[in-house]
């Protein structure tokens with residue numbers, strides 16, 4: 553049965569109190585020819601964005617507020633918005649007024665009338681452009697675009713865009729295969745979609761941000777690379793594990809550094825050096841994993857103390873498993889010492905990853 557709502561516009565927000573009312577009213581204006589709804593997905597913004605939206609929603613039945621607590625991320629916010637949407641077309645637009653709503657009707661129309669499955673607002677086609685974005689930011693955007701293009705089966709001029717309209721049915725069908733991590737919701741969808749996508753691109757000029765600040769940071773860049781990795785090799789070894797292992801490898805360096813400082817430079821005993829090194833490396837790994845590997849479910853405040861304790865416990869048991877496996881292989885089966893040790897490390901790492909995913913970060 554087809555819905556009577558033409559389009560559901562999703563506006564993801566994180567600290568957009570200064571922009572959200574304008575975003576809602578200007579989008580409503582350009583969409584007035586349609587039966588539309590607007591779903592704002594707010595990740596518990598401390599600036600009270602959700603309260604503003606609830607107030608607007610109280611007076612305007614076309615507007616709803618989806619207030620998420622304990623979860624973060626642009627991509628997953630859009631997915632949850634899409635799951636709550638009842639329109640035949642889903643449109644996604646930034647709420648900070650950087651996306652030019654003037655092209656929204658054209659994006660929506662091309663999907664509604666069946667010309668396209670996906671319509672994208674593009675900065676790299678026709679009259680589109682980066683506006684007065686800093687050169688540095690524009691260069692990074694271009695780099696990410698050319699990198700992403702290598703992993704795409706279809707030609708998109710602006711795969712990094714977060715401004716698009718898509719058939720709701722098509723989008724929801726792809727959700728089970730989407731990662732939902734990071735900033736790149738469009739790319740996430742295109743990677744997950746299994747059919748042949750008919751794409752329509754509409755040029756627009758990226759506006760500069762007037763109020764509030766961008767939430768794009770280097771951790772998002774890591775998540776972007778993880779998404780590309782998952783696309784290429786994720787079915788063999790998941791990117792979360794690769795990142796966890798990389799963090800672990802850095803932890804080894806930290807361990808050696810601390811041991812060297814305490815034992816060799818400061819002249820403390822070897823045992824004391826080892827204890828310091830283990831504690832520092834463990835803590836370093838915990839924080840880095842919390843910030844990167846498990847960013848989407850990261851722990852904050854007091855929960856970090858409990859998290860650290862459970863991580864220490866998990867890794868302690870992991871170390872016992874590591875030593876046990878290596879000793880067994882070396883002593884009982886006569887496998888070479890280095891291979892035995894590597895097997896121990898592998899078992900210990902997988903243990904640490906699986907158990908800390910489950911017990912420290914609740915995945």
Ligand code: GDD
Pocket residue numbers: 563564565566567568593594595624625626629645646647648650693712713714715735736765766767768
């Ligand atoms: N719910 C939710 N949760 N919304 C978020 C989050 C989050 O964790 N982080 C950012 N947002 C919202 C912002 O409030 C804004 O409405 C929109 O997502 C875009 O975030 P910005 O922080 O303004 O991103 P940007 O301007 O750097 O990035 C833009 O350009 C990219 C292309 O280079 C966005 O349009 C991206 O979608 C686009 O891919």
Ligand code: MN
Pocket residue numbers: 646648650761766
């Ligand atoms: Mn922005």
